[in-house]
Amino acid sequence: MGPPEQEGKRLYLIYISMTELELQQYLLREYPQENARCEWKEFKNLKNSFCGDEKNDVISYVSAIANMDGGDLVIGVHDKTLEIVGTDTYNYDKQKAILRLTERCVNLSTEDLYIDEFITDDTNRKVWVIHIPKHLPKRPVFAHNKAWQRIEDSLVEMTTERMSTILDEPIFSETDWSAQIVSDATIDDLDEVAIAKARMMFKKVHSRIPEAEVNAWTVETFLSKCGIMKNGGITRAAIILLGKYESAFKLRPAVVQVTWTRRDEKQDVVDYEHFTVPFILTVDEILSKIENLTMREMPGGTLFPDTMKQYDDYTIREALHNCIAHQDYTMQQRINFVENPTYLYYSNAGSFIPGTLENALTNEEPQAYFRNECLCRAMVDFNMIDTVSRGIKKMFNEQWRRHFPMPDYDLSNPNRVIVTLYGKIIDENYSRLLFERTNLDISSIILLDRLQKKYTISKEQSDYLKKEHLIEGRYPNIYISSSLASLTEKKEEYVYNSGLENEFYMELIIKYIKEYGSASRKEIISLLKDKLPNSLDEIGKINRVRYLLNILKKQGKIYNDAELGGSCWKVK
Numbered sequence: 092m093g094p095p096e097q098e099g100k101r102l103y104l105i106y107i108s109m110t111e112l113e114l115q116q117y118l119l120r121e122y123p124q125e126n127a128r129c130e131w132k133e134f135k136n137l138k139n140s141f142c143g144d145e146k147n148d149v150i151s152y153v154s155a156i157a158n159m160d161g162g163d164l165v166i167g168v169h170d171k172t173l174e175i176v177g178t179d180t181y182n183y184d185k186q187k188a189i190l191r192l193t194e195r196c197v198n199l200s201t202e203d204l205y206i207d208e209f210i211t212d213d214t215n216r217k218v219w220v221i222h223i224p225k226h227l228p229k230r231p232v233f234a235h236n237k238a239w240q241r242i243e244d245s246l247v248e249m250t251t252e253r254m255s256t257i258l259d260e261p262i263f264s265e266t267d268w269s270a271q272i273v274s275d276a277t278i279d280d281l282d283e284v285a286i287a288k289a290r291m292m293f294k295k296v297h298s299r300i301p302e303a304e305v306n307a308w309t310v311e312t313f314l315s316k317c318g319i320m321k322n323g324g325i326t327r328a329a330i331i332l333l334g335k336y337e338s339a340f341k342l343r344p345a346v347v348q349v350t351w352t353r354r355d356e357k358q359d360v361v362d363y364e365h366f367t368v369p370f371i372l373t374v375d376e377i378l379s380k381i382e383n384l385t386m387r388e389m390p391g392g393t394l395f396p397d398t399m400k401q402y403d404d405y406t407i408r409e410a411l412h413n414c415i416a417h418q419d420y421t422m423q424q425r426i427n428f429v430e431n432p433t434y435l436y437y438s439n440a441g442s443f444i445p446g447t448l449e450n451a452l453t454n455e456e457p458q459a460y461f462r463n464e465c466l467c468r469a470m471v472d473f474n475m476i477d478t479v480s481r482g483i484k485k486m487f488n489e490q491w492r493r494h495f496p497m498p499d500y501d502l503s504n505p506n507r508v509i510v511t512l513y514g515k516i517i518d519e520n521y522s523r524l525l526f527e528r529t530n531l532d533i534s535s536i537i538l539l540d541r542l543q544k545k546y547t548i549s550k551e552q553s554d555y556l557k558k559e560h561l562i563e564g565r566y567p568n569i570y571i572s573s574s575l576a577s578l579t580e581k582k583e584e585y586v587y588n589s590g591l592e593n594e595f596y597m598e599l600i601i602k603y604i605k606e607y608g609s610a611s612r613k614e615i616i617s618l619l620k621d622k623l624p625n626s627l628d629e630i631g632k633i634n635r636v637r638y639l640l641n642i643l644k645k646q647g648k649i650y651n652d653a654e655l656g657g658s659c660w661k662v663k
Contacts, residue, residue, distance in 0.1 A: 111175050111211040114218060118165060118173050122220075123299040127241050128162030130155075131170055138181035141188070142195050145235035146246050150195045153223050154234035155241045157199060158249060158257065161225030167218035177216030185219075192221075197233040200224045228260040252454070259446065268421055269331065270465035272324035273341050278310060280325060280338040285369035286310060289333060292371075292473040293317065317472045318465055328466040331415070332473065334368040345420040349411070351377050353430045365425075370415050371473060378408060381430055384514075401514035403489045407435060409482045410498070410510050412475045414439040416467050422506065433515040443508045448500045451483045452533060486512075487533065494522040497540040518543035520571040524561060535559065542571055565631060570624065596622070596639050601648060604662050612636065612658040 109117065122129050130152050134140040141149045149164070156162045167178035183191070185206040193199050207220040231238040231254060238249040273280075290313055294305050305313070314320035319329035330338050331347055339347050349370075353362040364380070366373045384401045414426045419441030429436035441462055445451040461467040470476045490497050496517050501509035516522050521543040525536065538552050539561060548556075553569055556562040562569050596619055603618055604610045610618075616636050623632045640660065643649045653659035 109209065109211060111214045111216060114209050114211055115173060115175055117209075118168065118218070120300050122163055122165055122173075125244070127159040128156065129165070130162075130241070131165045131168050131173060133168065133170060133176050134166045134178055135176060136179045136181065137166070137183055137188075138179070141181075141183065141191065145237065146239070148234075149221075150192065150234040151239050151246060153192055153196050153199065153221065154232045154237075155239040155246050156223045157196070157226045157232040158238055158240050158253070159225075161203075161223050164221040164223060165218065166221065167216065175211065175214070175216050175218060177211075177214075178219060180217060180219065188219075188221075195234060198227065198230040199232050200227055226257060229258055231257045256450075256454070267464045268345075269326065269328040269463035269467075270318075270321070271327055272321060273327055273330060274324075276325035276330060276334075276338065276341055278325070280335055280341065281310075281329060281333045282335045282369045282372070285333040285371050286313075288371055289313075289317070289473050292475075296472055296474050317469050319469045326465055327420075328463065328469050331368055331466060332371045332469055336367060336369075339367045342420070344423055346423050346425055347420060349373070349377055349414070349426040349428055351380050351428045351430070353380070353382075354432075356432055358431075371475070374408070374411060374415070374475075377411065377428060381407065381435070383407075399493065402435065402512065403493065406486045406489050406498075406512060409476075409486055410435070410437050410512060412470065413437075413482060413510075414508075416470050416476050417441060417444055417462055417508070419462060419506075433513065435512040435514065437510040437512070439508055440506060441508065442505055443500070443502050445483075448483075448502070452487065452537075487537075491525060491533075491536060494525040496521070496543065497537055499544075518571055524571065528561075535561065539571055542569065564624070565628065568628065593639065593642070596635075597643055597648075600639060600643065600660075601662060604649065604660055609652065609659050609661045611653075611660070612640065615640070615660070 122131070125131055132140075132149075132152065134149065137149070143149075145151055149166070152164050156164060165173075167176060168174060169176055180188075185208060188206060189201070189204055192204070193201055203222065203224040205222050207222070209218040209220070210216070211218075226232050231249065238254065239246055240249045240253055241247075242250075290305065293313070293316075294300070294302055297305070308316065311320060311323070314325075314329060319326045319332070327342055327345075330342055334341075347367055349366045351364050351366065352360055355361050362380075366377050381402070383404075385398050386401055411428060414428075414437050418426055418439040422440040424440040426440075427436070427438045443451075444462060445454065467476065476482055486498055490513070494516070496513040498513070499509075499511040501511070521539055524539065525531065531539075535556065538548055538556055541548055542556075542562065547567075550566055553562065553566045557569075561572055563572050564570050599618065599622070600610070600615055603615070616633060619636060619639075620632060623635055640649070644651070647663060649660050649662055651659060652661045
């Protein structure tokens with residue numbers, strides 16, 4: 092027989108009987124791939140595998156899964172194919188196994204720790220699925236006196252970064268706000284069109300589940316599968332994503348609203364509108380308001396001749412979805428989305444969950460926790476966000492690909508996240524560097540981005556960029572190079588600015604000398620003083636003039652006709 096339906100709550104299964112083919116199909120559908128949340132293992136004999144060698148036994152894998160986001164360990168199947176091989180549970184029943192797990196896995200939570208047992212009717216093979224809860228805040232799970240984690244296909248001792256992430260997690264005193272049941276809400280409070288779209292997106296995300304099966308689910312079953320209906324009750328997450336317009340009042344005093352505003356160059360408001368539930372539909376309405384103009388990537392230049400939109404579609408959508416997913420609705424504030432002529436401004440209430448932008452960009456692991464766990468899980472099911480911290484990184488990568496400024500994350504207020512997304516080039520030299528140096532790492536790009544926005548960087552950071560021939564000037568008066576220095580330093584002339592700028596200055600020098608017949612170094616310094624970069628100090632400008640004169644002399648265009656110690660430059 093097949094597994095029973097789970098209407099909004101987990102069933103602690105005592106015994107499920109199926110044929111081997113039915114069981115394999117069920118496992119492939121419910122546990123379609125190995126990842127940080129799912130592991131397949133043969134473990135043909137639990138006597139030797141339950142508490143055996145570290146890194147290669149059941150408790151090691153339980154530790155690894157618990158230390159990420161929780162998940163499932165499937166025992167009695169082939170590691171690569173999910174072919175049913177069966178396992179000998181020896182003298183373990185499920186209760187004894189759970190007891191042994193909690194004894195051997197330090198800090199393992201017993202809440203939602205349970206085992207499903209399957210026995211095939213035709214081949215009498217037994218399969219266990221151990222359902223493993225996520226670790227408790229600040230409490231990594233240990234096995235063999237070590238904390239484990241899964242990285243790609245390998246089980247490894249927990250990294251320092253992952254350990255720090257767990258130890259730094261806040262201990263929330265309250266349960267997930269988005270998961271709470273709205274006592275007076277029913278299915279009638281949900282929008283049919285929103286539900287239909289949610290089901291369509293669910294099928295795209297969970298393509299391993301037969302489409303006909305998803306179509307056959309009742310609305311109640313579908314919502315329960317997505318975790319937004321529990322024990323027949325409608326959660327706040329369900330109202331936020333799928334609720335009818337008028338159902339938003341049932342979430343009061345929480346404010347579930349996005350305010351879109353358009354401002355002109357003078358920052359005067361020229362248009363605005365308030366949007367509310369169901370967000371799975373109204374997000375499209377909000378984004379349709381944006382005047383995403385078609386423009387050249389490099390206005391006035393020929394380096395990038397292709398036209399493009401002012402904003403990348405994925406990026407503007409991802410930023411808004413993040414606001415909805417991570418908003419602290421208990422603070423009773425609106426999400427703000429402001430459209431300016433050259434940038435978009437997003438803000439939502441609540442702290443930045445990854446802690447720092449660096450964590451969000453460098454962490455390769457799934458997000459450890461969410462403010463609105465239930466809401467986020469549903470948004471994953473509906474293809475609105477993901478759980479492995481790729482969204483923010485992809486936003487940065489898309490701006491990188493377009494040679495546009497990086498998004499700005501203002502985290503100065505611990506109770507608010509502000510994101511600025513740029514739709515215009517700030518410094519052409521920055522964009523040119525990204526175009527020509529495709530091998531730059533994200534850290535260097537972010538430093539260059541800060542520099543083009545006139546933000547401060549440290550002396551050490553400046554030294555690094557200068558070593559890589561990415562900036563010029565003397566700290567703190569530094570600026571992005573307008574042309575690339577040869578990595579082999581063959582171009583000795585590239586000491587200060589780009590060749591294009593040097594040509595401009597040298598043309599002025601020659602024109603001045605021709606006009607007046609000759610010129611002293613002092614006169615040439617006076618000529619160029621106000622035209623040279625402001626980042627150069629007085630000595631730097633004098634050295635620049637000396638450099639330009641030497642280049643012109645080497646090119647045979649001018650010569651010094653003065654007596655020894657003097658300066659009288661003439662055109663040859």
